[in-house]
Amino acid sequence: MFKIVERKELNPTVTKLVIEAPLVAKKAQPGQFIIVRAMEDSERIPLTVADYDREAGTVTIIFQIVGGSTMELNELREGDSVHDFVGPLGVASHLDGLKKVAVVGGGVGCAIAYPIAKKLHELGCEVHSIVGFRNKDLVILEDEFKACSDKLVMMTDDGSHGQKGVVTAPLEELIQSGENYDEVIAIGPLVMMKFVCLTTKKYDVKTVVSMNPIMIDGTGMCGGCRLTVGGETKFACVDGPDFDGHLVDFDEAMQRGSMYKDFETHAREEHCNLFKKDVQ
């Protein structure tokens, strides 16, 4: 059992949990993930390490409430424990030697982009962050990004905060204006990462994406998380989750991501119904 030492709702659909897991905290690196099970009968779900404190022995996860399992996780309070917490898993992001990077985050993907921006900043790299959200109410980690970015572009779909539009527009402008990025790091919904890659490909700017396929064990024993990268089958949990975005088959990844859509919709409804009953 792993104790929740802090819980904070970052916006109505995104929650941050700081979890006591000293061994994981000791080894975690930006780009790695953990597998969590909220309760004894819960599903195993992967979540990226959003932050870690080696001295306090804690690991921070930030998740969006999208279905039954994240609803279950969201019901836990400070002082409660998650049943299982495994990690750090996956390969850490390769950040050494980068001089100038555009970090592009979309929605809850910003929770994963942030530790990378922060680490790059610490390494002395020039960081331009472009973060996008649906609207003002869903914005997370704005101050944190400000603190570690040499330039921060805030985008919302409806223009309620920062500029109106999607993240690819400012990215393309920056590239066109002559910013020579060593690398673009994009983390967010698959469709966003796909369009970031289509944009950067035109200018031949190396682009790394953090993939988020369905996982069970997270240790390489089932292949449920397989992706096609450069024509080869890769397991995101052991070979990734970071990959060269120009080589990833995004359409296939999007299709595979919808495998259990009906089940998930059903689970979400069931859970909402249960929740309503509790409230009454």
Added chain:
Amino acid sequence: MALHNMDPKRCPMPSQEPNVRNKNFKEVALGYTPEMAVNEAKRCLGCKNKPCQTGCPVGIDIPSFIGKVAEEDFEGAYQVLSASSALPAVCGRVCPQETQCEGKCVRGIKGESVGIGRLERFVADWHREHNTTAPTVPESNGHKVAIIGAGPSGLTAAGDLAKLGYKVTVYEALHLAGGVLVYGIPEFRLPKAIVQQEIEGLQAMGVDIETNMVIGKVLTIDELMHDYGYEAVYVASGAGLPRFMGIPGESLKGVYSANEYLTRVNLMKAYKEGSKTPIKKSKNVAVVGGGNVAMDAARSAKRLGAENVYIVYRRGMEELPARKEEVEHAEEEGIIFKILTNPVRVLGDENGCVKGMECVEMELGEPDDSGRRRPVEKKDSNFVLDVDTMIMSIGTSPNPLIRSTTPGLETNRHGCIVTNGDDGLTSREGVYAGGDAVTGAATVILAMGAGKHAAKAIHEYIQSKNK
């Protein structure tokens, strides 16, 4: 002296009717009653040279335990079993006895061999149901050993070392101990409650089991030895990395590795109503491969409600690597065998879901390196099998996590850890390995045998070092 039962046939074991059991996940074989067990035990001739014992990878004194069953001393029989085996209730169920102990039984020459596996199972179950005394915790010898992987090999080594007084910690990556016994072998062959109780037995002997610990990620072998003070490490991390065929369409929705399918069903209990882990509800399923894992996947798919389940295998019925009993059970339950058939392409619909599997017919040519006749494609024999789910069960190889984080650990081109002879010593001092991590995918009992040998070698190593 009990009179021998000279019936040439063994006492049959009651089991669920095929058409009933293929709709539930309850255990197929129901086990002997005490009367049946005693009757079957009396078929044992009590040979002096004990050929059956030489066929057992963990060397159980078989005539001795069966003799006690014949005398109705079931607890005494259990004591004989547990002196050699850490998991008798498991082995009695899943060992391929026909090629091991029972294959060597003298009674098998002129009739059916003694049902050694069934008797082992009976004794272990009887003990579990009747035993009330707590196991004795062995006296500590002050030495610490770490074991990586809580599968059959790791658990056997843990049991043997604990009996010798070692403080043993088993590190397991998943949230439950048991390895293939919990994620791979289905409930209808091996009830998980039995695995759990055998594991609790080890814990009662003082073995610590740390779950959620992925060695190679959260801790390395070097850290275990230098920072945590383990004098020896036994690597029993298995061969869990699934292979795919590399044919077009393998990324379509509805193509599973057998490991994923079985992990969802067994470990995550996706077969249960209300499970929070999903599994595809299939109508027509093709399982590619012919081993025990393929049989388990096919029989699970049938129980999850599939109408047609095919085993697609490129060689013939004679060459199926699965146990004969498992093949028979699968046939009885309505699994369809498409032998001499090989998939070449998976076909998808507009939503990216599997809608068929293109196959070719095969014929058997000259024997290959493995001594089996090599399957050769028949020209222009392509046809499409109408399926919505495909489960790949063509083998697994060892996970790269340990070898990639342990400097100086020698592995071969298949990724298997190289060991020196039977004792399991690797290229690193104090580091031993065994089970599927060394051999590649094999059987539960061979893994247990390797665990026994390694435990003995580790004991000798630590004793000689501390002289």
